[in-house]
Amino acid sequence: MMETSTPTIAALQERVEAIFLRHGLSALQAGAVARVIVAGERDACKSHGIYRIEGTLRTVKAGKVNPKAVPMLDLNEGSAIVKVNANGGFANPAFELGVPALAERARKLGLAALVINDCTHFSALWSEVEAVTKEGLAALVMCPSYATVAPTGGIKPLLGTNPFAFGWPRPDGVPYVFDFATSVAARGELELYRRAGKLLPQGWAIDADGEPTNDPQAALAGAMLPFGGHKGSAIGTMIELLAGIMIGDLTSPEVLDYLGTTTLAPMHGELVIAFSPEAFSAGRAGDPFARAEMLFESIIGQGARLPSQRRFAARAKAEADGISLTAAELEHLDRLFEKGLEAIA
Template identity: 55%
Template sequence: MSDHIALSLAEAHALGCKALSSQGFSAAHTQAITDVLIAGQRDECHSHGLYRLPGVVQTLKTGKVDPVAMPEVIDHAPGVVRVDARFGFSPLAFNLGRPKLVEKARRQGIAALAINNCYHFSALWPEVEAIAAEGLVALAMTPSHSWVAPAGGKRPVFGTNPIAFAWPRPEGPPFVFDFATSAIARGDIELHRRDGKQLHEGWAIDSEGNPTTDPTAALAGAMLTFGGHKGSALAAMIELMAGPLIGDLMSAESMAYDAGAGVAPMHGELLLALDPKVFLGEDAPKHIARAETMFEAIVEQGARLPSQRRFAARAQSDANGVSIPKSLYEAIMALAN
């Protein structure tokens, strides 16, 4: 008997929607959250796919998140739009704020979207891809819970603090990267623990500050930044830009707000959108073509562009559907029923 369940994308989406709506999420939140979960599953980003759904529900059951909160979109300044998520999950807040962000970027070349008071569980690439689909360059960043020690330190200060970037291309999907400034994503360590696998050296330390490859010890200790002091500096930048700059929590403050509940982080998110057509005017096609020359120089020597694996997985999932562990399927079905 297979230990996985095969689903079409439509079946997977319907399953996610049924589970979330059964648990009390509004129709708007149900749709927005499920869209993000299925995007991760479709692209074989398993740590950000349906695997996250039980955690979303657990955050709800602690009473931390408002499942029916309607975000407030605020036209804050000529180049800034703010969205108060009102303590709901972030996907709906982004969906509601994105049109105003795009409008402002097209008008003046650059604009920022600050999302406040949101619970965040998802990857950032769905958001920067959505902005790039409008022909705009996109950058996104957010803190999380303080799980990550600074370079040379032994105690958590930073979150996994992901940063994502998207560059629209004339043909095909955009150039996209999305990575945590920690050596590995928190969800991937949890997957290693679930699957009984050891971590790579350099990913984490235990509660005494000693290097460890044991995922359980790592989750009780601290993760490490990638690239030593360079990743640590980027993590600090993200704390500042997506924290104090937009009037929201840093990772340590988010952890304190959690108060031991162990649920999704509550903080803010900063997104930037830039319009090449405003920056470049009639010269835009010429300079966009120069970018394509760089991409070609990368791939012609056998290197791959970031997200190429995801895009290939997406094509396969669009054609053949997805599969999830039977145990996860049964857990989601229990929530749906």
């Protein structure tokens, strides 16, 4: 492999895929998982980049994911719901298998859902949202995670950080995309505060007795809080209901019971809803895509930002100049390739 500090996207894909292939993943699983990891690195979204290789391998080693699983598509003809059973593998190949069927169904019916069951999920949802917007469809994606967030007014972890993501296709260039945790902060941020010896901002967490705390250690032993008070708590609960219970898959407390830890990738399901703007707007005045651009102009025109712009800027740079990696990161990739998890221990 060529040693460079700015590998192309394709070169990094090959390299990450090789690590997974050598350490137990089938070609199907390795390719799809590597694609989302490389997308994270490409977008300078380091928390979802090559840093995730280790967690992926640990989840395989713990026997909590089937690294050679073959996902199965159930077209569920005559309905608006397409289903993919990941068969205990990673969500990513299951998602890739389901998207064309989801897009076709949404174009036909105007509205359709993709349900992924029995998958191990760890990638950011924006990559999935973007795959649907590439089909000219709007997308709403959500999934539970592990019980680490107390409902507003409560004292114990119950909800997950339950990401909620949405995308709208834009004719020229990148889509409108947001993707956020329904907790105030991601769990990884608490860990970063702990390592840095810094106090948490007000309102992020409670301790094991349910009392507000600024101490990251106490927060990790307690619970995080939902964003936006009771409103975020309600959305987090909705995600447990729709993307856990309704689709017959695990809720965040059940995921934590199953794994016994928050250090492995969560096993659960996922719900993707796709909307055809053409179908919804049929017979009405105005082109929805052109009108959406006017709305975005009004947002930008008053000095506000559209979400995901930092990622898109990083992406443009990576596409032009390659992905910037430090020598230490490249060496780490080499060690992961050679030794797998032993590279870390």
